[in-house]
Amino acid sequence: MLLEYTAIAAFIIVTAAIGFIAIGLGMLFGPKKSTDKKAMPYESGMNPIGPGTRRMPVHFYLIAVLFILFDIEVVFLLPYAIAFRQLGLFGLIEMLIFIVILLVGYFYAWKKGALEWE
């Protein structure tokens, strides 16, 4: 089994090498005449106003937290998906209860307006 993962590691090395070679090629052959105007942030020809990295809307954090909640649910469903033939009806009902508990939180978030974008 470990052999297969070594194969993947070898593959990762090959792909990363291709990526760095491509960047190296561009750096080798491209002209390098940078000026102040060229190094300015590109905003369709306007002079940029304010800093480039600014505070991000809090809504993105909310989405990330909700994502963690439901992605965990997906992760818990994975072993069930493999073993549900052995678990039978008992497993099905148990999974239903699990999903319903999460759905309560889901509808709470929905009614609280966490899924709305202004």
Next chain:
Amino acid sequence: MTFALLIEWLIKGFVLVLVLLGGFAYLTLYERKALARIQVRIGPNRAGPWGILQPIADAIKLIFKEELIPAKADKLLFILAPVVTLVPALVITAVVPWGSEIMMFGRVITLYIADINVGVLYIMSVASIAVYGVVLAGWSSNNKYAMMGGLRSSAQMISYEMSLGLAFISAIMLAGSMRMLDIVEAQRTLWFVLLQPVGTAIFLIATLAEVNRPPFDMPEAEQELTAGYHVEYSGMKFALLFMAEYDKMIAISAIGATLFFGGFRGPFVDTYPWLGPIYMLLKLVILLFGMIWVRATFPRIRYDRLMAFGWKVMLPLSLAIVFITAAGILLAEQVNPLLIWTVPALSLLAGVFTIAMIDRELRRKEYARA
């Protein structure tokens, strides 16, 4: 582990990377040609016969372009981000089987890099890593538009990832294994698209959002964000980001073909194993045409609607699909094998119900506005 095995892995990895890079080059041409035909144009036809040398001309042009690094950019991350985007896009294909095994040079060569027993889990985890490159590219550029593109992209990708994962789970349930070869083997008689049509539809829609293709290409929205997260990239670094995007398309189509459309299976593939890659290629060309067709047909949707669709429609529907699949398979195993057809029937019912609910909601909004 022998030295010969290591050489075999490196050669196989190198060949797969070359195939994917060649596939990327010709996918751009394919897309431009197909879009042109749909819009009653001819498309690229100057470089070589039918424009087949166009991708090579583009690549050479990009190599000789000047590469700009913005003055206040985080230089290390800025240079690293394209590689971080590219590597997962290529590495995800390591578990996709292109065929079973063939004899070559007196050795048995398997037509996949690795055959791990948690193949689908591997795909899900590597697909999640792909978000990093986009976010880093957006953040390190020190550009408002790039950062907004990166943020939008991360939120969109994680929102659709759950539906994607649940669509994977419906395929895992039907096959009873996470190993890609077992999933292909389980589709010997019947493709999963017939058993789980709604799961396949969810997969296809979620992949469009996952690879930032139109109509879900909000991170790059030319008209509002100029080009999104790669606005500051030029030359080969831009080419790498572009390459990652198209290789993601190829990879995700290959995964879709494996999970729902029978993978490398087709007539006579048992007697002639080298037919496997050919069937896979045919299925890829058809699935990729679907993506291009969608791009030519649908306008980009608004960001709030995109997120609402992901959270309020796709997530409940895919949860219902998983539950229906589990219940249907248990019924078929314990009562009567023919009851497996309750899975597509109930799934389609759930799909039609969802569409009716969306229609009702849209009508209500229309009425409120009028």
